[in-house]
Amino acid sequence: MTLDDFTYQRSGRSWAGLIVIGVVWCVLLVLYGWFDAAWWIVLALAAFTIPAVLDLLHDTQSGLRLSDDTLSWFTGKRDADVALSQIHHVRLDTRLDFSVRASLVLKSGRKLRLPFEATPPHEAFEKALQARGMKVERHHFQLFQ
Numbered sequence: 655m656t657l658d659d660f661t662y663q664r665s666g667r668s669w670a671g672l673i674v675i676g677v678v679w680c681v682l683l684v685l686y687g688w689f690d691a692a693w694w695i696v697l698a699l700a701a702f703t704i705p706a707v708l709d710l711l712h713d714t715q716s717g718l719r720l721s722d723d724t725l726s727w728f729t730g731k732r733d734a735d736v737a738l739s740q741i742h743h744v745r746l747d748t749r750l751d752f753s754v755r756a757s758l759v760l761k762s763g764r765k766l767r768l769p770f771e772a773t774p775p776h777e778a779f780e781k782a783l784q785a786r787g788m789k790v791e792r793h794h795f796q797l798f799q
Contacts, residue, residue: 656722660782662774663717666709675706716771720782725758727772736766743789746776750795 682700685691716729726735736758745757745765754776756768773779780790 657785660720660774660779661717662719662772662779663715664771666712666714666716666771671706671710675703675710678703714771716769718768718772718774718779720779720786722786727768729769729772732769734766736760738786738788741788743791744783745791745793746780747796748792748794 679700682696686693686696714730716727718725718727723738724735725738725741727733740760740762742759742761745759747755747757749755753770754773755770756773756776756779758766758768760766780792783790
């Protein structure tokens with residue numbers, strides 16, 4: 655029995671990103687204009703928005719595809735694929751910020767971490783993996799792995 659490919663794709667350009675950048679810049683302008691914050695402090699804080707602005711400008715695409723025999727992913731100019739027969743299990747770690755990171759533990763013992771931006775929502779991803787007979791381990795709130 656062959657299953658349909660599980661695919662996930664996201665774009666670096668989003669309304670949420672645009673709104674967050676706009677709010678941060680407005681707060682920085684208020685700090686500078688009304689609260690007389692030093693220009694170099696405002697500029698230093700604004701520098702933290704550069705990666706988000708670049709994502710909006712470049713519209714970086716990322717995604718993942720799970721077929722019956724291969725798991726492949728891409729983000730920006732990087733991509734990779736692994737045969738399902740090489741994967742011992744998939745580890746899903748819930749972090750303290752409630753984000754979920756996915757790692758592939760290969761039969762050779764090597765561990766590959768999927769890029770966060772290419773990782774699909776964990777419930778759907780876990781179901782798709784289990785439908786293909788993959789072992790999935792869940793770990794919650796560990797500081798060290």
